[in-house]
Amino acid sequence: MSDTQKLSKVELLKESSQQLRGTLAEELLNDRPEFSDDAATLLKHHGSYLQDDRDTRRAKGEDGKAKGKQYSCMVRTAIPGGRLTAQQLLAELDLCELLANGTLRITSRQGLQLHGVLKSNLKASLREINRIKLTTFAACGDVNRNVMACPAPFRNDAVRAGLQEMAAQLALHFRPKTTSYFDIWLKDEDGVEQEVGEFQPVDEPIYGPRYLPRKFKMGVGLPEDNCVDLYTQDLGLLAIVENGQIIGWNVLAGGGMGRTPSAEKTSPALAKRLCFATPEQVIAVCEAIVKVQRDFGNREDRKRARLKYLIADWGVAKFRETVEQYFGGPLADPHPADVTGVDDHLGWHEQGDGRLFLGINVENGRIKDEGSLRLKAGLRAILGRFGMEVRLTALQSLILCDIDPADREEIERMMSEYGILRADQLSLLRRYAIACPAFPTCGLSITESERALPGVIDQLEVEVAKLGLQTSKLAVHMTGCPNGCARPYTPDVGLVGKAVGKYTVFVGGNPEGTRLAFIYRDMVPLEEIVPALVPLLQRYRVEREGSESFGDFCARRGPEAIGAAG
Template sequence: MSETAIYPHTDRSRDLSQPLSALGPDESLKANSDHLRGTIALSLLDRLTGAVAADDTKLMKFHGIYQQDDRDLRDERRRQKLEPAFQFMVRVRLAGGVCTPAQWLKLDELARAHGKETLRLTTRQTFQFHWILKHDLKATIQGLHDALLDTISACGDDARGVMCSVNPAISQLHADVYDLARRTSDRAIPRMRAYHEIWYDEERVATSEPEEPFYGATYMPRKFKIGFVIPPVNDIDVYAQDLGFIAIGGPAGLEGFNVAIGGGMGRSDQSAATYPRLADVIGYIPADQVFATAEAVMGVQRDYGDRRDRAKARFKYTIDEKGLDWIKAAIEARLGFALEPARPFHFTSNGDSFGWTEDETKRSHFTLFIENGRIVNRPDRPLMDGLREIARQHRGTFRVTPNQNLVIADIAAEDRPAIEQILRQYHLDGSNAQSALRLNSIACVALPTCGLAMAESERYLPDLLTKIEAILGTHGLQDEPITIRMSGCPNGCSRPYIAEIGFTGRAPAKYNLYLGGGFHGERLNKMYLENVGEGEILAALEKIIAHYAAERAAGEHFGDFAIRAGYVPEVREGRHFNN
């Protein structure tokens, strides 16, 4: 890591004016885990099972690792009285989604060796390996370390991977904002000495210094997501972040950021007290106050977030319980100054611009559509092989977008013909010739690997899109951009609750259908149909799309029309989402 992890203000490791409440089970587990060591090292040595101990599965999330099993095989293995086909998802920490060609080649090598020859680009601009077996975990993580990559804080109750807008057309502003995002990530993660001991075989060093001066023994109440966005493209969905920094530029470049707090997508179908929430913009800071502001905001949530009920432990609930004005005052008290009034900004979309672009330095960038982020070789499109060949030739960078696509970035003029030739050779040059609907689609992984999934997502959405595309084509709307997102459960990893058309899984082949989200992520959607199958979904969309084609106003987006036409009410506050 390029900077000292976590903030140096050890006197703020806990707000002592607030007595600790009784801890819930997960909080007690963290407190008694010896700073996330648990018995992970012993679990990895147990060759009688492909799993790790139950408590270690929770602690390993802080190490960027989820234990999963192949749910396609679950019933058959149960009938054979075998344990589930356990395997692990490993998520890389990759601030702002930027990686080098050398890092790409290492990721490719590890995926081929341990991850069933596939990589997945995530909605938080990083890579996930799936299908990693327990005995391959250490080799995978040490391989990442060889490429100066790690998985610290990619999961767990801590500051997750920090996002950053991908806009290669404005190279200097993007570079400045990305640099702050990367440095914020390096500072905001836990120190994680346990990680170095377990995965890198380093010796434990005795010290009188606090092991986690900011996080303490219980870390954050729940995950905490940070993102940096550069208007007018809201590609990171800044209103879905716990803490969002909205870049404000001027004639001299980056000046500062508007600060947004309290976004979050997760909810439960079984609890009306849980809901998605959009972040509120609370003011403006100069660029040199980013680190202090991140510390102050995280500190407020650390000290006041709910540590008894995990379903209500996200920052959005802390804000709604305490009140936005109270939270803002608490942040300002820690900063020692008042936030300035927010400065004007506007967003126009949250999608990617595909194909070739050129920045002010005359360097080229090619944005490649990667459906649902899945990098794998298929007979008609050897995507994994093609990207490996590009990485062998490329002298720039790769940038993972928040929409699960990939930018082959920073291509010098003399190198562009070679990149174009590889794109043609591996049949990747025409991959962006998709419908506007498909280019604006996102799906989570869901089955067969995610233990939370109730229905298909990644494997099903492409087929559903083909059927919706036919409806759009019938009404002359095949080129109309509509944001559409699908999650296999209510947790919302694909940010479905701000899509114009959103789906969340309820049971096998059953989904909730949501309508009315904002085209650039500025408004929540609302449930239109509950627990329905494909036939009901397509019938409903056929009716609404036909109505939209006949009566939409000039330039009116689908989500705006769904509200104006009365299909769903407008929702801007999370507390009204379930009403």
């Protein structure tokens, strides 16, 4: 950190928190429904956000007065590479019914979220998650968060196995060493409260006393399948493959989606191609990058605290030189290989060992029973009967693994019984669409996202069918605010909440996640989003070149030629 920087309030809080403890343990014992502001900030590092139901803020009680904020917690489970057992997913489904709002949500980072957990039930929730050999620790906060990796469960495939193994190694290597998580949530699991002794700090060789300046995200993927959007990560590892083996990794650094429209100093960014690392070097190179961000990232202004701003301010050359100093030697230039494709992994696939895997779409990640679609009950039935491993995807869907081909017909019958559509019954639009939760639980949200996107896709499907564009892969991502949790700045169409009921419409990205989109229209009311896109889709149908995608078409023509008003 620069000697001239002043520490923000959050930095001072982390430094004085006794390694992320603060007053969390004491506040769990009081009868208030919420945590103090400082405790809520530290709580994030333990995998939970304090929230309130924004739908009910103005609801009136029996006395005729507004009830105000009805507090609860979001609980996020970190699942490296999205890999779960059937028992783990079933246990999380039990939790959502017993202690949360009855739904379970797959995140865009291959984790799971419970919503509506009361503070009084928070410890029980975290204990149960740890009992099933999962954790919420470091799923949020100023640390390395859940490590993403391509979830496709191809067996007898050293490359796919290598991606998952790398995600597991990174998750373990960058997990904070503090014992605060165990002490606060798990220490008295036998039901006997343990006497709290004098605080004994442990060494945090990677994070230091203040942890990182801001959140840090990692992903692991392949050139032909960038399903985890490597270029949006703070640190991405692109596997370089020769003769069926991973010979090393292209290291990408400095991606990030968040922006603040009122602050011109902020912007989304794609990661930069930094270097090539051998299998023997790669963990040490990643550690060097994290330590450079730790020591030089902005700790005064959290709006510019992500790694992308450090690289923007320094330039790639200076950043790489500093990483080499921390690494202890020179780094090789990146391999020529780069991202070329993406897959959603939905539908039936040969697994490579005589068995099958099945990708099932989960619209916007929300596992629930509603109307004719009883997804939660259907998954319970299928997992309870067949007990297969599960993988979560970066598009908020899931994969059922290790299926005997003889069971395919029965699984499809059960899917039909519970109203679960097969991949071939879904449009490409719906398969590649994702949204953040937004209202009513996210305190940062400006407008709707998860609850609005299905209707937008319904309308778009009609217009795309009219134009005969159903076979064109068109990715639409929606967020309720500019923070970009659903990665809205890289797909063909990004919809970003700007004001209540109004959105900024971005176009010109692509499903492969290798290009930033640009503003096409600003402050567009929800009901006018599709009408605003239709003329552009009409031009795309007539003016596209060969198999050019919608995003490629918009990028080739450019903002001025397509009449962008941004």
